[in-house]
Amino acid sequence: MNKCEQCIVRQFNSLKTLTKDELIKISACKTSKIIKKGEVIFKEGEYLNGVFCIRDGVCKVSKMSENGRNQIISLIQQGSMLGERSLISDEISNLTATALSDMEVCFIPKEEIIKDLEKNPNFTLDVLKTMANSLKNADNLIVDMAQKSVKQRLADTLLHLLERFGLNTDAAINIQLSREDIANIIGTATASAIRLLSELKKEKIIDFIGKDITILNKKELEKIAQGF
């Protein structure tokens, strides 16, 4: 079993603020899991007995609307924590997390995190800062969802994905999403997302082969994102 004290991944999340002793304790009680692409890490309504630290891979965090349509709220990748919100509120999970690639995650039991929250103010403050940042992002997303057209949101999404995941060796955005996933990020019907992608391709603003999407004209895509 890998040791948290030696894990690079913790540098990217609040665990970096823990002392060596605290890390050793976590290391002793954590469990590692391999999660296959498509598998659910946790479901909306489930009670989480701890948090997840993502060692490798990417997952989507989503929620069903009352209409029975699925909305992806965010993509979470290597280095991030998952399930902190529910732990802090001591509530069942509000969201569902599903692997978009094969993943390696560590599960840290609730009691251990709570102990650290109570004893280590640096840790609490770092969690607080992370959450403040998530809240800002969420607020911005609310504005975009409410005020931008589907086409704008698609352009936005492609630009965000590029920024977040970079390029693969073929100069395509380095993440594989189904058309349905893309639609569920944007908040539109799958058919609409497909149609708009095709249009962008026809206009030579993007190109794609299967799930590999390449941005050909970033300037133009930025214009579309801004509503022109």
Next chain:
Amino acid sequence: MNKCEQCIVRQFNSLKTLTKDELIKISACKTSKIIKKGEVIFKEGEYLNGVFCIRDGVCKVSKMSENGRNQIISLIQQGSMLGERSLISDEISNLTATALSDMEVCFIPKEEIIKDLEKNPNFTLDVLKTMANSLKNADNLIVDMAQKSVKQRLADTLLHLLERFGLNTDAAINIQLSREDIANIIGTATASAIRLLSELKKEKIIDFIGKDITILNKKELEKIAQGF
């Protein structure tokens, strides 16, 4: 000048976790302000040198989209704190706060709050819990904005307003919002919001005189909110 130690309002926010000494210190450096309906408390892009504690009144928290349209993210009322997010992230404000009624707010300088965050873990943890709750609400709003129709969102909004602000003496929802504000909560054009309100009135699901809106058929409104 009113003393924080004796102020009822702090029971409703994280200040309730402060010790008597800490409260006395805050009391000594805080300033009280009267803010008239329509006045701006702080603007997007402004650097906040502290946080606000709302003693009386209601304000809207909003943000301009790139399209130049305004989106109201939340309504904040008596008892809540304002500006915590920016303080914790040490960033300029992401949002604009505007009074919807005459208000009385106290301004607490940043240094004082930071001191307490560093020294009082109960305070930090309570702020964290509050923020976790805001994040849940924000996530849910993202889903609604992305997946629900304008009509559903209007119904939702009316029900939320009722729950949040209760009834006035005329059995109308106890908050006065312009049609534009309602549209900016829903994320739609003002004309569309007005039209849908008129429809609901025609169907005898709501009634209104000016800005006073009464829900006549709550069951039916709930059905609409759910998409029927």
Next chain:
DNA sequence: TTTAAAATATGATATTTATCAGCTTTATTA
């Protein structure tokens, strides 16, 4: 109180987006 400005209301129309159907391509698995 009169006047001007702002907010509200509603019709006509254009645009955006969803839905549904049918087809093709790609992936899965027996």
Next chain:
DNA sequence: TAATAAAGCTGATAAATATCATATTTTAAA
């Protein structure tokens, strides 16, 4: 590898929503 399922694509159409124009009502200011 053949069979089947799933995902992707596109056209036709319907529904939702925005926009614009204009009228009316309410509010604020002179």
